[in-house]
Amino acid sequence: MKSVLSSATVNHLSKILDIKSSANNLNTMLNETAIRLSDAFSREDKSEEDLIYELFKLPNKNEASIGKLISVLKSYGLREDDPRLLPMMDMIWKIEFEKEEKCMEMKDPKTWKLSEADFRLSIGGSIEIISQTLQNNLIIPSWTQFCSRIKEIFDSCKDIHEGKVADYIPQMAKADPNAWGISICTVDGQRMSLGNSKTPFCIQSVSKAFNYAIASSDLGADLVHQYVGQEPSGRLFNDICLDSKNLPHNPCVNAGAIIVTSLIKNTQTMADRYDYVSSIITRVK
Template sequence: MAGLTFSKNNVDTIGEILNRKSSAAQLLKDAQTGLNQAFEADQQSPEELIFELFKVPNRDEACIGKLIAVLKSFGLREDDPRLKPMMEKIREIEAEQELLSNETKDARHWNLDRAQFKSCVSGSLVIITQALRNNLIVPSWHEFVEMMREIYVE
């Protein structure tokens, strides 16, 4: 299976999104290595590797909002039909949490436990892995948008 490839702009963008610009390149390299190994050796599920990519340090939780932000940086919108299963699951978890806590919170800012996070990404796994591999129709979305801006300004 083809490996993950990221342009410098994508790495910088993801780094800014994750607020870890200095370590984003290593984070993505580790994710690439892990995803390749999982597909080749069947060691870990892709859901597990995506969880590890967005994991909160020293906790068994991952930030679903950071995943959404990274997907947006690749040109995917929350209302993209391919992300519908993930977004529906997030809304389902949001409704459950609101019932338990009697307060409304934006689910995209939550840290989800391993099971919740994996259940969210599993329904949209194909498009998420394609985006993280930079294997979309427009692979360098950020660069594409900048190029279109330049053309429009001229």
């Protein structure tokens, strides 16, 4: 079921879409589009691509603004480099390159306008995530309000200088104590970043989550959990203890993380295993 659009979201979208009508009219239009996208029976003979084209169609023209669609997706927290949007972006670039191949410079994506056929072709490969977004069905529906609140918290905390960086591991001791950044990625891929979010840092125990995901993907969760549990231990993360089944309690305590890591590509050399894990983590960046 779709979420109701907040007034802040409607106002934000009206600026992107450059719609002069009242907020109520825009809200009605967006909600009607969302309902028709979610219910095949209410579409009559129209596809999802048809409905989305109509929403972004330019007045009195047989074109639609793909740039405005991209801006709307961004307003919901989706970025152009989202893997789910890659089919759309690749097709747009291909179409625009063919149009501009005689020019020295590509146009700004915000100005891109496509014919109905090209618009439908472009969004087809990413229609699932586009449709989900336009139905306001992402995990955080009021994304702009959420980001504003996060920024308030970020700003209120940036002048806190108590404490010090951990020095019991050399790489951690090298960290800049004045660096302050935040990055958020929701389960639906909505992303935001503030401050020194691109500053490299030693991931330390964050690697436990990656290694658990790698092992589960490669071997299957059933096999992995023959060697490690999945319940909280109630003890310190580095406590040497086992659960009632004589297994480490979960993959996020040291004992469980060691077991999980030992399962990854365990027939290969240590160097090859390191390269394998490192390549996957690097790919996620």
